Amino acid sequence: MTTTAPHTALVTHHRATENGPAPWTADELERRLRELAVSRYHDRHPFNQRMHRGRLTPTELRTWVANRFYYQCNIPIKDALILSKLQLPAQRRSWLRRIQDHDGHTDQDGGIERWLQLGEAVGLRRDELLDHQHLLPGVRLAVDGYVNFCRNAGVLEAVASSLTELCAPSIMLTRLETFPLHYPWIKSAGLSYFRGRVPQGRRDGSEALGWVRTWAVTREQQHQALAAVSFKCDVLWSLLDSVQGAADQDHCNA
Numbered sequence: 001m002t003t004t005a006p007h008t009a010l011v012t013h014h015r016a017t018e019n020g021p022a023p024w025t026a027d028e029l030e031r032r033l034r035e036l037a038v039s040r041y042h043d044r045h046p047f048n049q050r051m052h053r054g055r056l057t058p059t060e061l062r063t064w065v066a067n068r069f070y071y072q073c074n075i076p077i078k079d080a081l082i083l084s085k086l087q088l089p090a091q092r093r094s095w096l097r098r099i100q101d102h103d104g105h106t107d108q109d110g111g112i113e114r115w116l117q118l119g120e121a122v123g124l125r126r127d128e129l130l131d132h133q134h135l136l137p138g139v140r141l142a143v144d145g146y147v148n149f150c151r152n153a154g155v156l157e158a159v160a161s162s163l164t165e166l167c168a169p170s171i172m173l174t175r176l177e178t179f180p181l182h183y184p185w186i187k188s189a190g191l192s193y194f195r196g197r198v199p200q201g202r203r204d205g206s207e208a209l210g211w212v213r214t215w216a217v218t219r220e221q222q223h224q225a226l227a228a229v230s231f232k233c234d235v236l237w238s239l240l241d242s243v244q245g246a247a248d249q250d251h252c253n254a
């Protein structure tokens with residue numbers, strides 16, 4: 001059996017070819033992915049900024065919670081689409097855990113149930129959440145856009161689009177810190193969704209990052225991964241644009 005010296009393999013891997021520029025190293029790709037996610041993440045959106053500074057009215061908070069519920073309901077659906085693209089049992093087992101995190105093992109646990117509890121804690125009824133009575137058109141389009149992206153994209157881009165989760169644990173921690181201060185009327189039990197997502201988001205983000213580092217071996221694939229993160233940042237940003245738009249309209253009508 002012939003083998004290639006490790007250093008030779010490395011040189012071959014990073015050399016520019018007639019097919020395009022040389023790929024970045026996995027570390028450089030990771031640096032670019034993180035930089036993109038951080039710079040475009042929706043924690044910078046004016047609505048999130050107002051939320052974390054305690055400036056939202058109870059009505060605005062309810063609008064956000066009710067609309068984010070549509071995102072929460074669709075996360076396991078997009079994860080099921082990604083699951084169907086994974087070739088290895090170990091990968092599917094691992095991704096399946098994400099669906100279970102949201103759907104729970106019974107009706108009494110899981111992220112969707114915890115989001116419903118958040119809804120009740122801010123003054124929404126379960127039935128109005130479950131029927132998506134307050135769903136805004138732009139939120140529906142943004143979330144459906146994310147699901148369809150994961151339906152139609154290849155596995156690399158679909159997995160890469162979840163990488164905004166690298167930033168999600170810190171936004172959860174911000175909410176856990178600021179909500180009790182600014183919105184003391186929300187019972188602490190209502191915040192259990194945020195508590196649960198801190199370790200889950202860390203684990204999911206680092207798993208997806210490891211896979212993207214391994215799979216994106218050409219510069220073209222690396223650009224695809226970056227474009228997927230950029231698209232996902234747009235999804236999250238558009239969702240908040242719609243929620244902010246509804247708040248502005250309420251303000252004008254008042």
Ligand SMILES: O=C(O)c1cc(C(=O)O)c2c(n1)C(=O)C(=O)c1cc(C(=O)O)[nH]c1-2
Pocket residue numbers: 075161162163164165166167168171197236
């Ligand atoms: O509240 C947030 O700011 C936020 C952001 C994100 C994200 O960055 O995509 C997710 C979540 N929450 C979340 O709760 C969640 O379960 C989740 C799953 C995913 C994903 O793309 O697979 N993102 C996120």
